[in-house]
Amino acid sequence: MKTFSKAFGSFWTGATGKRLTGYGPYPKLLAWYFLTSPAALAADNYGLFHVERATIERHLECDRAALFDAVAVLAEHQFAFWDSDSEWVWVREAAAWQYGTPLLPKDYVCTNARKWYRQLPRNPWLGYWFDRYLTDLNLQYDAERWVPRRE
Numbered sequence: 001m002k003t004f005s006k007a008f009g010s011f012w013t014g015a016t017g018k019r020l021t022g023y024g025p026y027p028k029l030l031a032w033y034f035l036t037s038p039a040a041l042a043a044d045n046y047g048l049f050h051v052e053r054a055t056i057e058r059h060l061e062c063d064r065a066a067l068f069d070a071v072a073v074l075a076e077h078q079f080a081f082w083d084s085d086s087e088w089v090w091v092r093e094a095a096a097w098q099y100g101t102p103l104l105p106k107d108y109v110c111t112n113a114r115k116w117y118r119q120l121p122r123n124p125w126l127g128y129w130f131d132r133y134l135t136d137l138n139l140q141y142d143a144e145r146w147v148p149r150r151e
Helices: 015-019 025-036 038-042 053-060 064-076 094-099 108-119 126-133
Strands: 048-050 080-083 088-091
Touching (some): 025 053, 025 064, 038 048, 038 088, 064 080
Antiparallel strands (some): 048 088
16 A cells, blocks of 8 residues: 655646636545545555545535535546445546556556456446556456446
8 A cells, every 4th residue: 555645736726726616625625635535545546446425524524415516526527436326436547647657568557556456346437447547557458357337
């Protein structure tokens, strides 16, 4: 498990911060939380992890309505997606930001990503994550592990 995450000051003033402006504080806070939370670090910053609603609400000091509103904003802007039934999160570009993809096939990050992916339980974002990082992290298609994207 990683104990750190790359944090970019430009998050607040760059394209992401600007797109999330005007929606109140929670979308930006939730986006930052999804990048730096203990659950994100436990997932080696690949951007696909499980985190319970109650944990997010406690850490952000927000209620359920504010959380769901913030999640909707992040999804609308293709930043992150959270499935409320399974409580799995996918931060679409987290691995790209953290590791500077695309990477060479022999890079340790690619090797670790393949091992990490194989041990993940099935979740709603598994296929999306795989499709997004197939080339950038030199993943290998495994018919038993691949989960089709739901449209």
